[in-house]
Amino acid sequence: MARVFSSFALLTLAFSVAMASDHSPLQDLCVADMNSQVFVNGFTCKNPSSVQANDFYFSGLHMMANTSNALGFGVKPVSVTQLSGLNTLGISMARIDYAPWGINPPHTHPRASEILTVLEGSLEVGFVTSNPENRHISKVLNKGDVFVFPVNLVHYQRNVGNSNAVAIVGLSSQNSGVxxxxxxxxxxxxxxxxxxxxxxxxxxxxxxxxxxxxx
Known part of the structure; x- marks a missing residue:
C-alpha cells in the first residue's frame, strides 16, 4: 500500500510540474494563424505547407524601447503576437529599457516564470513570496548578472544608476500575460x-x- 501511495505521490508531483508552463507541442510546429476565427487556448495552426522562414523570425531587439513615460521604462515584447512561430512552444522573450532611476513597477506574469539578464547598467530587482510569509527577496544586479522570478509572484525592477539600463528576459510561456x-x-x-x-x-x-x- 505504501508503495502504491508513493507512486501516486510521485505521479501527482510530476503532473503538477508539467502543468507549470504551456502545454508541450504535439507536432513539429504550429505557426499561429492570426486570421482564424476559431477560438482555442492559444492560436490555431497555419497550413504547414504555407509556413515560411519569416514565421520564425523577428527583428528589432537592437532598438531601444520608448522610456518617455512617468515610470521611465519601456518593453519590446517578442511573444506569439509578434512572432507567430512561437505558438505552442511555451517560450517568449522581451527587451526592457530603463531610463535613469526608471522602474518596471510591481507586477505578475500569470502564466510564466521569468529569467532576466542585465545587458547594460545596474538594476535593483526583487519579488515577494505568497502569504503568509510575504518575504521580499531582492538583489542589485550588474552587467552580465542573471535573476529568476518564479511564476505569478509579484516582482519589479529599478534602474539604480544615472545612465540607461537594458535587460533581456525569457518567459516560460508564448503569452505570459502581465x-x-x-x-x-x-x-x-x-x-x-x-x-x-x-x-x-x-x-x-x-x-x-x-x-x-x-x-
Whole structure:
C-alpha cells in the first residue's frame, strides 16, 4: 500500500510540474494563424505547407524601447503576437529599457516564470513570496548578472544608476500575460468599489480617489 501511495505521490508531483508552463507541442510546429476565427487556448495552426522562414523570425531587439513615460521604462515584447512561430512552444522573450532611476513597477506574469539578464547598467530587482510569509527577496544586479522570478509572484525592477539600463528576459510561456498591480487595482473597468479599496488599504475615500485619478 505504501508503495502504491508513493507512486501516486510521485505521479501527482510530476503532473503538477508539467502543468507549470504551456502545454508541450504535439507536432513539429504550429505557426499561429492570426486570421482564424476559431477560438482555442492559444492560436490555431497555419497550413504547414504555407509556413515560411519569416514565421520564425523577428527583428528589432537592437532598438531601444520608448522610456518617455512617468515610470521611465519601456518593453519590446517578442511573444506569439509578434512572432507567430512561437505558438505552442511555451517560450517568449522581451527587451526592457530603463531610463535613469526608471522602474518596471510591481507586477505578475500569470502564466510564466521569468529569467532576466542585465545587458547594460545596474538594476535593483526583487519579488515577494505568497502569504503568509510575504518575504521580499531582492538583489542589485550588474552587467552580465542573471535573476529568476518564479511564476505569478509579484516582482519589479529599478534602474539604480544615472545612465540607461537594458535587460533581456525569457518567459516560460508564448503569452505570459502581465498584471501591473496598481493598474489592476486602481484602473479596472468598471471600477472596484471605493469602499472595498478603502477597507483593503485601510485609508480614506479621498486617497483612493486621488490614486484612481492617475489611472
Amino acid at each position: 498584471n501591473p498591480i496598481a493598474n489592476v487595482v486602481f484602473g479596472s473597468k468598471p471600477d472596484i468599489s471605493t469602499d472595498i479599496l478603502v477597507k483593503a488599504f485601510q485609508t480614506s475615500d479621498d486617497v483612493i480617489s486621488s490614486i484612481r485619478s492617475k489611472f
